[in-house]
Amino acid sequence: MDVVEGNIAEVYVDVAVHEVDRVFHYAIPSTMTLRLGQAVRVPFGWRSVVGVVVGFCTESPFPRLKNIGEVLYNGDSVVTEEQLELARLLADYYLCPLSLILRQMIPFRLDSSSWPRPKTKKVLVPVVEAMPSDLSARAVKQRELLAALLQRGELSQAEITSPSAAKQLVKKGYAREVVVPVKEEPLVSDVTSLIRPPTLTNEQEAVLQSLLEALTEGQTSTWLLHGVTGSGKTEIYLRLIQEALLQGKQCLMLVPEISLTPQAVARFQARFGSQVAVWHSALTPRERFNEWKRIKSNEAQIVIGARSAIFVPLTRLGVIILDEEHEHSYQQEENPRYHTRIVAQLRQRTTGSLLLLGSATPALETYAASESGKCHRLELRQRVSKRPLPAVHVVDMREEFRAGHKGLLSRRLEYALNECLVRQEQAIILLNRRGFANYLLCPDCGAVPFCPRCDISLTYHRRDQCLRCHYCGHEQDVLRVCSECGSDQLKAQGVGTEQLEAYLAERFSQARIARMDRDTTTKRDAHERLLRAFGQGQYDILVGTQMIAKGLDFPRVTLVGVVGADSGLYVPDFRSSERTFQLLTQVAGRAGRGDRPGEVIFQAFNTEHYAIECAKNHDYWGFYRQEMAVRRHGAYPPLGYMITLLFTSEDEAELVEDAVWLAELLAQHLEGVGQIIGPAPCSVSKIKDNWRWQLIVKSGQRMRLRQIVAQALEEYRNHKRRTQIILEFDA
Ligand code: ADP
Ligand code: ZN
Ligand code: ZN
Numbered sequence: 003m004d005v006v007e008g009n010i011a012e013v014y015v016d017v018a019v020h021e022v023d024r025v026f027h028y029a030i031p032s033t034m035t036l037r038l039g040q041a042v043r044v045p046f047g048w049r050s051v052v053g054v055v056v057g058f059c060t061e062s063p064f065p066r067l068k069n070i071g072e073v074l075y076n077g078d079s080v081v082t083e084e085q086l087e088l089a090r091l092l093a094d095y096y097l098c099p100l101s102l103i104l105r106q107m108i109p110f111r112l113d114s115s116s117w118p119r120p121k122t123k124k125v126l127v128p129v130v131e132a133m134p135s136d137l138s139a140r141a142v143k144q145r146e147l148l149a150a151l152l153q154r155g156e157l158s159q160a161e162i163t164s165p166s167a168a169k170q171l172v173k174k175g176y177a178r179e180v181v182v183p184v185k186e187e188p189l190v191s192d193v194t195s196l197i198r199p200p201t202l203t204n205e206q207e208a209v210l211q212s213l214l215e216a217l218t219e220g221q222t223s224t225w226l227l228h229g230v231t232g233s234g235k236t237e238i239y240l241r242l243i244q245e246a247l248l249q250g251k252q253c254l255m256l257v258p259e260i261s262l263t264p265q266a267v268a269r270f271q272a273r274f275g276s277q278v279a280v281w282h283s284a285l286t287p288r289e290r291f292n293e294w295k296r297i298k299s300n301e302a303q304i305v306i307g308a309r310s311a312i313f314v315p316l317t318r319l320g321v322i323i324l325d326e327e328h329e330h331s332y333q334q335e336e337n338p339r340y341h342t343r344i345v346a347q348l349r350q351r352t353t354g355s356l357l358l359l360g361s362a363t364p365a366l367e368t369y370a371a372s373e374s375g376k377c378h379r380l381e382l383r384q385r386v387s388k389r390p391l392p393a394v395h396v397v398d399m400r401e402e403f404r405a406g407h408k409g410l411l412s413r414r415l416e417y418a419l420n421e422c423l424v425r426q427e428q429a430i431i432l433l434n435r436r437g438f439a440n441y442l443l444c445p446d447c448g449a450v451p452f453c454p455r456c457d458i459s460l461t462y463h464r465r466d467q468c469l470r471c472h473y474c475g476h477e478q479d480v481l482r483v484c485s486e487c488g489s490d491q492l493k494a495q496g497v498g499t500e501q502l503e504a505y506l507a508e509r510f511s512q513a514r515i516a517r518m519d520r521d522t523t524t525k526r527d528a529h530e531r532l533l534r535a536f537g538q539g540q541y542d543i544l545v546g547t548q549m550i551a552k553g554l555d556f557p558r559v560t561l562v563g564v565v566g567a568d569s570g571l572y573v574p575d576f577r578s579s580e581r582t583f584q585l586l587t588q589v590a591g592r593a594g595r596g597d598r599p600g601e602v603i604f605q606a607f608n609t610e611h612y613a614i615e616c617a618k619n620h621d622y623w624g625f626y627r628q629e630m631a632v633r634r635h636g637a638y639p640p641l642g643y644m645i646t647l648l649f650t651s652e653d654e655a656e657l658v659e660d661a662v663w664l665a666e667l668l669a670q671h672l673e674g675v676g677q678i679i680g681p682a683p684c685s686v687s688k689i690k691d692n693w694r695w696q697l698i699v700k701s702g703q704r705m706r707l708r709q710i711v712a713q714a715l716e717e718y719r720n721h722k723r724r725t726q727i728i729l730e731f732d733a
Contacts, residue, residue, distance in 0.1 A: 011036055011070055012057035013044055014104055025056055025100070029067040036070070038086060039079030041112050043071035052112040054104065056086055074112075078298075081107050082315050088352045092345060097712050097729055098338045106338070107313045109290055121184040125156040126168055128177050137176065143167035148176055156182075197272070199237065200386075206234055209380045213242050216378075217249070217321065217356050224350060226327075226372045227360040229382030230391060230620070231591025232555075235360045239323050240273055242358065243304060247277070251320020251355075252303050256342060258329040259283065259308040261553045263530055270306050281307030281314055284526075309334060312345045319353040322346050326553065327359035327368060328584055339730050343368070362591060362622075363584040366633065367640040367732075369626055385595075392562070392593040392600035394618040398609045410497060410505045415563045415603045422561040423513055423542055427598065429561040430554075431545045432589050433502050434570060436472075436519040438464035440496030444484035451481055457688035462494050463521070464501070474690045502565060503545050510543070518546035551589035557596025562589055567604035567614055574685050576638045579613045583625050586617035637677070639732040643704045645711050646730040647697040649681070653725075654693045660725040661695050664718050668699060671710045676701025 009032075012025040028044050030036055040055045045068045052074065081089070081104065089103040096103075128151040137145060144167045151157055151171075162168050171177040202210065213225065229235045243253045257266060262282050270278050279293045279302035296302045297314050305314050309332055312322075324332070324346050332342035343359065350357035359368055359377075372379035385391065397412040407413055422429045441450050441459035450459045453471035460469035462480065470477050483490045503517045516532055523529040529549070536544050537556055544550055570582040586604060594600020606614055616625035633641045647664070651657040661681035669678050679698040687694055701707040715727065 010059050010062050010067065011042070011055050012059060013042060013053040013070070014056045014101060015044065015046055015051055015053040026053070027059070027062040027064055027067050028070045031069050034070060034073065036073065037077075037079060038083050039081040040077060041074040041080045043074060044068070045071060054080055054108070054112065056100070056104075080112065082317055084317070084319075084352050085313070085315055088313075088345075088349055091348045091352070092338070092340065095344065095348070096338050096340060096731060097708060097715070102338045106310060106340075107315070109294060109310070110287065122181050123158055123184050124179055125158050125182055126151060126162060126171075126177050127156045127180055128152050130176050134176060137174070141167075141170070144170050147171060151177055199240065199273070200234075202237065202241075203234065203384070203386055205382050205384055206238055206386075209382060210238055210241050212378075212380055213238070213356070213358065214245050217242070217246060217251075220354075222350065222354040222356055224347065224357045224359065224371070224377035226364055226368055226377055226379045227358055227382070228364055228369070228372075228379060228622070229360065229362060230385060231362045231588065232385040232389065232391075232595050233362075233382035234386040235325070235382065236269065239325065239358070239360070240270070242321060242323070243270075244273065246321045246356075247274070247303055249320065250318065252300075252316045252318045253305075253321040253323070254311065254314065254316060254319060255304060255306040255323050255325070256311055256332075256346070257306065257308065257325045258331045258552065260331065260529070260549060261326065262306070262308050263533070267306060270304065274304055277303040279305045279314075281305050281311035283308065283310060309342050312342050312349065319349070319355050321358065322350060322353075322355050323358045323360065325360050328361045328363050328365040329552075330581070333733060337728060339728065339733070341731075341733070344731075363587045364622075366580055366626065366629060369622075370630070370640040389594060390599055391620050392590055392602045394590055394602040394604065394620075396567075396604045396606060396609050396614060396618050399605050399607050410502055410565060411509070411563070412603070412605050415605060416509070418561055418601060418603060419510065419543070419563065423510060425560070427560040428536070428539070428541070428556065428558045429543045429563065430550055430559055430589070430592050431502065431506070431543060431563045431565065432548070432550060432585075433497065433499050433545070433565040434548050434585065435496070435498045435566070436500070436521055436547055437461035437470070437498035438500040438504075439494030439498060441494075442469070442481065442492045443495045444487060444489050445491050445493055446489035447484060447487040449484055449486040451485070455688070455691045456686060458686050461498065464504075473686060497565070499545055499547055506543060506545065513542040514540065515543045515545060516541040518544060518549050520547070520549075523549070548585055548589075551585055551592070554592050555595055556592070559592055560594060560596075560598050560600050562593040562600065562602045564589060564602075564604045566606070568606035568608040568611060571608060571611055571613065576633070576636065579611070579629055579632070582611075583613040583617050583629075586614065587620070587622075590617065590620075637700050637702070642700050642702055643707050644698060644700045644732050645707060646733065647699070647711070648684070648728040648730060649695045649697070649725050650692045650728065651725045652691055652693070657693050657695060657725045660718075660723045661697060663721075663723065664714060664727075665697055667714050667717060668697070668710065671714060672699060672701070675703060675706055675710065 009030050011028050011030050013028055014025050036055050038055055042053055042055060043050055044053050050071055085107050089100055089107060092103045093100040133148060143164045147164060147167045148171055227235055246253050259282060267280055279297050281293060297305060297316060305311055305316060324343060327343055334340050346357055371377045397414050402412050419429055439462040442462055443450055451469055452459055453476050455476055456471055456473045458473055461472055463470050467480055468477050469480055481492060484492060499517055499519045503515055506515055516536055518532050535541060567586055571578055590602040593602050604614060612625060612628045649657050649661045665678060665681050672678055677700050681695050681697045684694040684696050699707060
């Protein structure tokens with residue numbers, strides 16, 4: 003679509019004005035040809051700004067349009083037409099401004115003055131074409147240098163051994179210094195591995211064949227790969243990508259941020275070399291810009307990345323893979339609060355790709371879609387090399403307590419850990435709560451120290467001797483006496499990983515223990531280094547939060563223990579059972595991935611809960627059925643649609659007034675369509691001095707629910723209500 007479709011361009015203006023979501027109209031000068039997605043300079047108020055052409059029209063309600071200034075970026079587009087289409091669909095889906103989505107797609111300010119400057123270096127080049135006869139034979143160094151220059155074409159500063167000779171050559175006009183750009187190296191090197199990929203198991207082979215058929219026949223659709231932990235899903239991804247590349251298609255490989263380790267990237271690099279581009283939030287602006295250019299120019303054929311990689315401008319996209327598709331980190335926590343899986347589903351449509359969702363514990367939404375035929379399902383029921391899934395035991399901590407055993411570890415787990423250490427194998431112990439103790443409690447008056455800025459108790463960290471807020475990071479000294487009654491009997495309540503580590507160190511003084519949670523991995527690469535050291539056998543026990551449950555493949559781990567396996571069940575969230583089941587299944591999957599069988603021990607008080615029962619029995623289907631019944635009963639997703647309106651403000655009175663106003667309006671419109679819950683304070687009702695209330699609307703009709711909310715929000719704004727509202731969808 004190279005032609006101008008009208009003489010007016012619709013331009014999305016990239017200015018940091020709050021909530022500018024209008025596209026602005028500009029007249030296209032007759033001498034100018036414009037294409038969708040191009041960056042342009044336009045007059046805006048009294049200044050000139052940069053924008054993106056997002057559409058064309060022939061009529062405008064605005065009289066006297068200003069002209070487009072100039073086309074930037076050599077006329078190349080900064081977003082593709084397909085990205086624009088995706089952005090429209092997303093803005094519609096999430097009821098959010100188009101500008102917010104475009105900002106995800108253009109990962110730098112459009113103004114070229116803010117782009118990272120290309121790296122340059124000074125080199126010496128010859129001006130003459132042969133050794134000049136008038137260069138004295140006695141100027142040995144100069145002759146040597148010039149000879150080298152003539153032979154090599156250029157020499158960098160570092161390669162010149164005699165700077166004075168160089169100076170003389172320049173002075174005599176035989177050579178000169180020039181500044182040249184340095185070729186930026188891709189983040190992934192071009193060294194492929196010679197190690198032969200493994201022969202696929204029969205199960206893997208069958209799964210791959212189905213996918214390859216679909217790919218070859220251009221059956222663009224969504225597939226769920228439900229494969230137990232250790233069943234070799236990554237090998238399937240690699241083969242699928244390989245075939246797609248042969249067919250000239252590009253691939254997008256998404257993994258959870260925490261799994262995007264150099265090892266994971268290396269596995270792809272080993273097969274595909276520098277066709278791979280890497281994309282995640284920790285790239286420097288320069289790296290980001292360079293990778294973006296490599297992707298945009300079709301130099302990269304595969305992008306491996308975290309959440310935000312779903313937006314990269316690949317133009318011949320043929321395969322999108324979402325590994326560990328159930329992972330919570332695919333949910334963006336800031337505006338726009340998109341879920342990567344939803345974006346991937348829309349992008350599957352805008353590009354006509356094959357979308358593959360892989361997991362051992364699929365999200366309920368995904369599995370339900372595979373049951374109703376909205377996506378195809380493939381299964382890997384066995385681990386590779388006929389390795390068994392680990393045996394799981396559930397220890398009832400009530401019985402332990404009754405028998406007088408009040409330690410953190412049950413007798414069974416303590417025994418198993420001992421045996422594991424004697425066999426010189428490795429163990430993983432999970433406790434999904436960091437810090438030493440949950441909170442301090444005054445036994446005399448019942449007071450608990452709270453964060454001054456959030457409505458949440460402070461967590462006790464013993465090593466740093468501080469109380470810390472896990473929501474805003476506020477830190478203060480540990481109280482010696484109760485601030486309410488002056489009692490000096492303050493007691494630490496509840497257990498965190500720091501305490502578990504100390505407990506283990508005391509019990510197993512010979513063992514080398516590593517702890518991994520957000521407190522021990524604040525430094526860059528710390529996460530990475532800990533895992534590498536554990537993998538090399540420098541530790542015997544790895545203690546940590548849910549961070550250690552994901553994707554680790556350490557063959558020497560034969561024991562996995564979970565302390566407080568049921569603790570996640572009491573979080574007020576309709577997904578708490580699902581999260582618990584997923585976490586337990588995933589962490590159990592870390593055991594017995596090598597030659598020796600694994601054992602898993604869950605410690606819980608509420609041992610009868612189906613999330614724990616089913617995780618114990620490796621029974622996804624059983625969990626799915628029971629959880630779906632619960633969701634049906636409450637009309638929760640995937641059996642209903644839900645929008646959460648989160649109100650935040652420093653002014654609580656105004657917030658409540660606004661929330662009640664909107665709730666009444668919504669209640670009228672929702673009659674007969676759905677239900678409304680709230681407004682009510684969130685479970686953490688204040689964070690960083692901002693009050694938080696929520697209003698939940700639910701309905702079986704997705705489009706209708708969105709229309710109603712969109713309309714109500716428009717009225718809300720028209721009535722100049724000021725409290726900020728953040729929308730969450732089915733979350
Ligand atoms: P999953 O992601 O399903 O948990 P992985 O893809 O990490 O499993 O595979 C587990 C391990 O098995 C990896 O070390 C992988 O290299 C290996 N593996 C995969 N497929 C095969 C195979 N067909 N034969 C032997 N080993 C394999
Ligand atoms: Zn007190
Ligand atoms: Zn706080």
